[in-house]
Amino acid sequence: MGAGKIERIEAEPRELPAALSRLRGEGYSHLITITGLDEGDSIGLIYHLARPGGGVAHLHASVAKGGEAPSAIGVFRGAYIYEMEVHDMFGLRFSGNPHMGRRLLLPDCYPEDEPPLLKDTDPGRVREKLFAPGTVCLQGPPVSGLSRYSPESIAVPFGPYHPAFKEPEHFTLIVEGERILDAIPRIGFVHRGVEKAAEQRSYLRDIFLLERICGICSMHHGLTFTLAVEKLLGLEAPERAEYIRTLVAELERIHSHTLWLGLVGYWMGFETMFMWVLTVRETIMDLIELVSGNRVHKSIVTIGGVRRDVEGEKLRRVGEKIRGFEKEFSRLIGDILSLDEFIERTSGIGSYTAEDARALSTVGPVRRAVGDPYDIRKVEPYCAYGDLDFKVVTGDRGDVYSLVQVRAGEVLESIHMVEQIVDHMPPGNPVPKRPFMGVVKPGEAYARTEAPRGELFHYVRSAGKHSPDRVKVRTPTLANIMLAAHALRGQTVSDVPLVITMIDPCFSCMDRVLVADAGSGRRRILTEADFHRMRRRW
């Protein structure tokens, strides 16, 4: 199953690096994330580690509040981002992590002594401190030390609001002429504090809240959270509900991948392709509305089942429309992939290797494009994936072209899965009698799903109340953004939108908890937009 109760492996804080490298030696080579917990006097740290072939280990250590833990970057290179998140959110320091001196997620003016995810942090007090006279969050100084790249290099700020971006994000590009020498992402312009908000709502309301982390893979957030809560409750959804969840999940993957394909056309200046793809995609949007009642936020998952059944006639229409879509899509992708201009414009753009992808904990199609079949649907089957016949599509090189091939292949696989679901829908009633409104007994659980962009991870902890004690979300874009920054090196400035689009980024998903700065920590930029955002939230 893609979800499970958590069995902690305990460790002393100072033994953490040794314990992590021992687990790594046992095959747990993928650091999913680090969850921070407020345990009263101390801060709990849970390192969630996965084996590429399946299986998750949870290493736990308790560190005194405001104390220090040794950094894990010696064992897992990508750990520094997760450590910075814990540092920002819980005020814990990691010795050996070179990025501890600066903020990752919060604005510089955020009061030092009020880590936002501590239980006793009072938003009112934070607001007071933030607006005390003299508190100003200003843009940081310009990049220094440019000469170490080359005597000719200059820094070009890109974003946060730029015609080439769909969402606010900032990249500092160190360029020499047209060539990019380094790219430093800075995100967090749409941070909404969803994890904190989730602690104050009931489980049922949280499903809707968490769905709003992302407008594209919204169903996967609701689903992953629900799977974790069902684990805590010891509840299994009826088989028919599992099939309907899988149906919507696969429709969501098709719509997400086709939207991405259209955007690839758009960013390479091929707008006809964008229009064409989006016209074809409309069928899927109609299907999503037919099944769930809404085009964007499906809101179909509920604790213990789904909210609407998809019965006879509707199911037949799904089958009919998806076959029509398959025909149109095959023709479309055949035409696109036979255009010389398209092939030349995408081949070798944003290239990366399998080693890069693994070292930077890349997930989803971006990882599969280099031949690594890491897919949670196979690794830890959830919902109906165990019963379905599908193959994991992989590519042989990492670049935009190979990603188009992989995602197109995945769309075709998803179509086949939808057909199988339509043909083999089990009988029964998938809708629970009443929406779940009770308490959840104390415990902790996690769930992982394969969202369109890759592995999505939710951790839920209950203290026996109506609302969760802690919800932690790790979205796939966060794991992939480091790869995008890496792949930008050596490209030209005109390829920036295309390379960033390559990973199918979803910045608002990622921003819900974290601002990643994959650079070397020379500085941070805090724009006025940050300041306004904080003012609105608090």
Place this chain on the structure above:
Amino acid sequence: MRGALALLVDAFKAILEGPVTRPYPPGPAVEEEARGMPVVDWEKCVGCSLCARSCPAGAIEMVPAGKMRVGKREVPVRKPRIDYMHCIYCGLCAEVCPRGAITMAKKCLLIAGENI
């Protein structure tokens, strides 16, 4: 990958297929499967406020709605008012209401306050 011939065939097909753009349907487009918008029937409502407590968006406010008879006494009662600008049209209120006082009407809100 396909050859130039296939492309040519497609091009001819496209000529014969007619335009791909279609006129926009007249009037508001409400799919029959769309979830719709919540409408409260105060006559059926007993003022339990379950809807307001479960609304994910906090879009329901319980407002004073006169008095109700409970046994022999008259007690003040509050009934829900939905703020359609906050509502996310999830339909949860209609699901939880014990009296079926909230229904999801198959219409859509064009401009605030106009056609509710």
